[in-house]
Amino acid sequence: MKRVIERGPAPEPIGISVPRRDGIEKVTGAASFTTDLTLPGLAHARLLRSPYAHARIRSIDAEAARRHPGVIAVVTAADLPGVQLEYGHAVADHPLIATGKVRFAGEVVVGVVAEDAATADEALRLIEVDYDPLPYATTVEEALAPGAPVLHEKAGRQGAHRGFEEDITRDHPNVCSTFRQAWGEIEDAFTGAHLVLEGTWHYPMCYAFAMEPYTSVAEWKDGELTVWSSAQHPYMVRDDLAHVFHLPLSAVRVIVPYVGGGYGSKSYTKIEPLTAALALKAGRPVRLALNVDDAILTTRGDGATVQLRSAFDRDGRLLGRQATVRLDSGAYAENSPLVGRKAANRLGGPYRIPALEVTCQVVYTNTAPASSFRGFGAPQVVFAAESQMDEAAEALGLDPLEVRRRNLVERGERPWPKVRGLDAKIADDLALAAAELDWSTPPAPGVGRAVCVSASDAGSEPVTTATLRVHPDGSVTVLCGSTEIGQGSATALAQIAAGEMGVPLEKVRLVQSDTAAVTYDRSTGASRTTTLMGLAIRNAARDVKAQLLEWARESWAGEDAPEPVLEHAGIRVGDRLAGWGEVVRAWFAGDYGEAIGRGYLRKAGETAEMPPFWEVGCVGVEVRVDESTGEIHVEKLVTIGDVGCAVNPQLAEAQDVGAAIMGLGMAMREELIYEDGNLVNGNLYDYRVPRFTDLPELRTVLVERGDGVGVYGAKGGGEGALNPVASAIANAVRRATGARLREAPFTPERVWEALRERDAANGR
Amino acid sequence: MRETVEISLQVNERAQSLRIEPRETLADVLRDRLGLTGTKVSCDAQVCGACTVLVDGRTVSACTFLAVDADGGAVRTVEGLARDGVLTPLQQAFIDEAAFQCGFCTPGMLMAATALLEENPHPTEDEVKEGLDGNLCRCTGYAPIVAAVLRAAETGR
């Protein structure tokens, strides 16, 4: 790993690659995940799923199941009269269990609770459901065709959630929402342009494959609900549970232990309401643990078609970009409306574009629901947009990096009206990537290279809080709602607290993700945690230090007493430095008490402008293609992590590597395939994720220019390195072979077909 | 009356005697009966390797290995690696190289790497990648795991 540091100093241990705090637990098997939890009296749930893509439920006969020895409860929608069944972050269209009809093969129809999972499984086989199959639409084309089967006769409650202010327009019954991002005069841009390029790109529906599948445990006690879940946003889940079960927020507690992978697929509410409903009917705590095949049916990533045309002048400067994006969102909206909005925002790229018009339709289909997934609309649209930049370079006889340089927005410049100015120097990042690939030296024959860039309006909403407690011995406990999903928040946030308080890291404890024990955080996602929770922790540190300064004044006031002065690690009183603990003890007049610092963050002050920060993607690849089979060999993969300030450089690099390899998976092999209404490859035999032997030679560079809004200029990472991967590989393949790939994943067969098309076009 | 069978086996060098149903997998027995929840179940189909444990020195997928087939055998899990709180060089190397993120694949990965190094104490980088190719990781992108195994090979397993 290389580090380029062009920022001011930060107090240690910020900026140091300290070992992960969850390390010993995770390497000894002691780390506890939701799947490892057990409670006294725990019962086990299994689910019966619809075999039909679209059907009315005529009747459910579960009598034999109810009578099966060891069965505690059998639950359908009819058994939950007092419960608000529909939930959903953007549109509340998703019933926690099927109500009257099913909208995708795999939708949950019945839940069985039994003494053990094997018994529950036996009971499932005794249930008879009578379906009335309906016509279905498993592609966007089918769903938008005239006379297409309608999935949602009535629209779910819209703007269902906090902060989702969009006016969701439905111009077709199967369109969940439509977004338009536009500025300038788009038609003028194309009239008289020197070069107009047009194309259509396809990005697959994919599966995040978090290795810990969704698991929840729910327990009711005296009308209060506690849920443990492998979830990224405990507060969002809490809010949905309160809504579904008509409870005050104070009566719902959500606890998230270590999460075995999230990547966005565990954002917002998933199986928690169902688990809680099963526990309610069973009168026992219930565990619902899905396996991977079920998890694939729970949440996937949006597939996309992007029709893009761009206009350039003779020097390769963009005059305009116009695009129609269609997202295959599956049977329920989940978070896809937001993904659609972000896709529309992220298509243009980090370029100066005088006119832009992007329309993104989020479409319902009778397939498993799509929701948040790493990249969040960017992977889909950047594939098209960055591919076309290389096409422009080719058409104009220019170096692809030069075309980008001529168009890149500079740091401080707004990519579009009213947004925060870009907080990155992408041209410099581009140069770093080019250097890693030895761009100025022509590649060997049969080898192709490319560098692609992206900028995402990231960070979600800057709404969060943190609490920082200073104990009488000067040690510190930080309460924060962020979850540890593998990204290293348990370590990086502790480093920030230690750095801000001038306290050794061993004296900082971080308590996370229990809504009854810590204070509110909106979410762990959108690459926001280090930046925004970091600011909240900084604010809490400032708050507690202000209090401690006041306490010092009160405790040591006197005519000739020196004025206490706040310093980095304590309060200076004359010629001595009183540590924080001493100030606490003095104020409480004994070896007890604590100081409580509150850190609030909201859309105000330094975080008033949106987005809170821009997440940069800058990826380079070098590839070789075996033309006899179509196999692409990615030989080099370069990532530039432009993160402002790397709180823990090793962990920041780790995020870039993980994101880039995940992007490699989507670019090369990953796609979910539907046939006749059914998902035919919803298992790891036929859905192939990257393996050890797929690892290319990696070059990672961390760049820290202190230009982000976070502490010491930090910005988010973890998604940026995924976004440009598909376009980089497609562009490199074009340069190596002359074949243009516009459909991901680039399976050997698709590449082989593209090579044959090339040959046919060249008259061979 | 559901048929049960008695099995006796060593788990992390400790003798265990259990009465189980034949259908119980080694993962079921380790996790639910012996409280050794370090071994994880992910794909439940022998592909991902999260459930890797050693039975008589061979790596197996505990999710699809019947516990009755471990009768009379010696099973090693991640909980048996460290002795008296002292991490093995491999575990320490995983920490030093940040060879994990969410940690869910880690127990299986450690068992697979332990078996690899026991058989081949000085593997090349390619041998590490080939040897561990049957274990999936979704977080790390594999590079730090390779680095950790090579590092452990240097410092002595």
Add this chain to the structure above:
Amino acid sequence: MIPRFAHRRPRSLADAFAAFDAAGGDCAWYAGGTELLAVMKMGFAQFGTLIDLKSVPELGGISADADGALRIGATVTHREIERSPHVLRHLPGLAALEREVANIRVRNTGTLGGNLAFAEPHSDPATFLLACDARVELAGPAGAREMAIDELIVGPLTTSREADELLVAIRVPAPAAGEGRAYAKLAFFERPAASVGVRVRVADGAIADATVAVGSLTDLPIVLPAAGAALAGLPAEPAALDAGLGAAIAVLGEIDAIPDHNGSADYKRHLAGILLGRAVTQAVEEARAHA
């Protein structure tokens, strides 16, 4: 979850048949269980009793006779075959193939006998052993019999084994003078997209006769006599060999391939042609070393 079952562990063939009988036929044999337990978990099969064959000594062991004919017990694991000195010496193509089966854990527990009895359409061992003219020994309460691979495997997941019969061993003939046997496959997902097994006998600097088997194109491995015939007469020397493969590749091009997730019919046929070249080259190299 694996559905409930009773478990028996016989210690001899006779015990095994007695256990089968006692279970009233509602039972299945298993050794590694890598295929059987997987389908039971998926809900595609259920049995009252599972009979573990790993303690039946007649079903284990690998031996070779002086000429190099191999006898591999049905309960020998893929990993044992991969490392067996007998196999490495007399049939290195099989050792190489076994090294690539599934993953290391499946190889540690899964058996060759189990693989052949399950008859998964993409089976690597079945395809290669077909090219090697291997034979399978079966035993049942009524007695023993033996047959060729393509008499055993008659359809996808379908064999001519009677329910109360079990596979005892796999026999591979000794290589004749100047014979080489090789296998090549391409897999982009868990299962191969195409695979080719080849046996060639080289005499006087040319291929005297050959057997070509193709796997993963149709729903069971198949021998293509016309492809084998088209190899006969080709010079056993790399550059010339390459140039002469056209006729054999054309035979592969006629296969009525079944498209699946791993490839379209056209693509599979194309890959088979490439793999034929690789397998023939390797087999010829081995043949020349055994002249």
